[in-house]
Amino acid sequence: MDRKPIKKAVFPVAGLGTRFLPATKAIPKELLPIVDRPLIQYAVDEAREAGIEQMIFVTGRGKTSIVEHFDIAYELEATMKARGKDLSVLDSTRFTPGDIITVRQQVPLGLGHAIWCARAIVGDEPFAIMLPDELMIGEPGCMKQMVEAYGEVGGNLISVLEVPREEVSSYGVIDPGSENGALTEVRGLVEKPPVAEAPSTKILSGRYILQPEVMRTLESQGKGAGGEIQLTDAMARMIGTQPFHAVTFAGRRFDCGSKLGFVEATLALALEREDMAEDVRAMALRLLG
Template sequence: MRKVKKAIIPAAGLGTRFLPVTKAMPKEMLPIVDKPTIQYIVEEAIASGIEDIIIVTGKGKRAIEDHFDHNFELEDNLVKKGKFDLLEKVKDSSNVDIHYIRQKDPKGLGHAVWCARKFIGNEPFAVLLGDDIVQAETPGLKQLINQYKETQCSVVGVQQVEENETDRYGIVDPIEKKGRRYQVKQFVEKPKLGTAPSNLAIMGRYVLTPEIFTFLDKHEIGAGGEIQLTDAIQQLNEIQNVFAYDFEGTRYDVGEKLGFITTTIEMALQHDDLRGELLAYLENVVVREKIVK
């Protein structure tokens, strides 16, 4: 049985929803409390048993490489000042074996995954998107890997969304259900409102067999004028089963402004040193807004 040991994290997007800050800072480095968003993704991969990670970057993304590198001057300074708790946090972001490759042209998610094909070789692999942070007792990706072990087939992570949001996601058309796992008739990328076959949306976590590259090699243009990973998954599903798994856990959408803000608040409330004062502040905001109205 082939083990899932490698993961791709696409991080080449322009981050236009967060301009102007993303003109100088990669979207993936925007902090949620005290950690950049991409670190949450890397930590999930490691907790899921991934041994090698490749991050697909683009122009202006050097800060990602610097973050996961050693900073000897900073570490030495923290040692001299006896700030060992901060030292451990800094080391957590550098004790990972991460590889990098550039996506030279922004041709879409499918193309970003295709750029890492030589790193993957002929092995099953994972893909984790940085717009989705998942908190779960069993890491979200680990749940998919467990399903791959059982089926030896590709597995896509899904959760239910509101009907009026289905045009924002890849949507699955399920045939039958076994526990939380669905056999899928069709994968549809961002269907028009009112045409979605279900409200089961793909949530940025995948375990894929290497045969996916057979279809990504074609560089077929899909929705939005880009090479879509969902389209290649649908083609793969026509020659071998690709399952959808409704993974357990809370998914936070950090790919747009409101989701990023609410995620930051949720994460801050999980910090004992911030929770009390933050709750008091939020209560004051609610009272103030009621008075204004």
């Protein structure tokens, strides 16, 4: 079967970031840094590692600085050059012209609607979806693991993680079929089930590879939970018509949509950096003492 390669990724970045106010009043939460790289940069780097070329940002008002981040900064670069500073720190923020594309989501109608806003750019190709709030750290990255699995089974894929059973009601959960290594067949999807009714402890974790048909499904879909157009509902409607698998991510996830997760990610990644690990460890011990 001829599988089109995954060359496009959609990043829904239109959210207001109210959990991080007042920090996010003028700065998009996707630009808040974990140590010295903005959240969105981690997600974009992960996409590039997986061979994805076009980054599609679904933005809202006040989010133009996300696009600025991936543009050329003439004054900054000229000044750094003149001072003999190393410009390589900016390498991952530079893009081939035309490979960063933005579309506006004028009304906040949920994740499904945000994805639907990118339909004209996605066109008739399979595509990835990456939620930058979910910081996925692994070797290789989460999306590369998924693209490799896609090469084996095609169809639709979602990234999942095992969580303790008492935590399942905060997430979307899969109803699992047969398992083969890191791949699990998906028979159904349940959004935020009560602990007793959860079909598994495998939760959706913000990375998807979907076939373009999901756009038609979203088009005809009514509002679901919270009066929003839910991506989970649209994916659930495609189960049975196309192959659908979950990939259990070999790596760690930090929920940077919450303050606690954000602080945890900052600490965890700082403790792993050669340039600062020792000092950060000493500082943490001092503070804990």
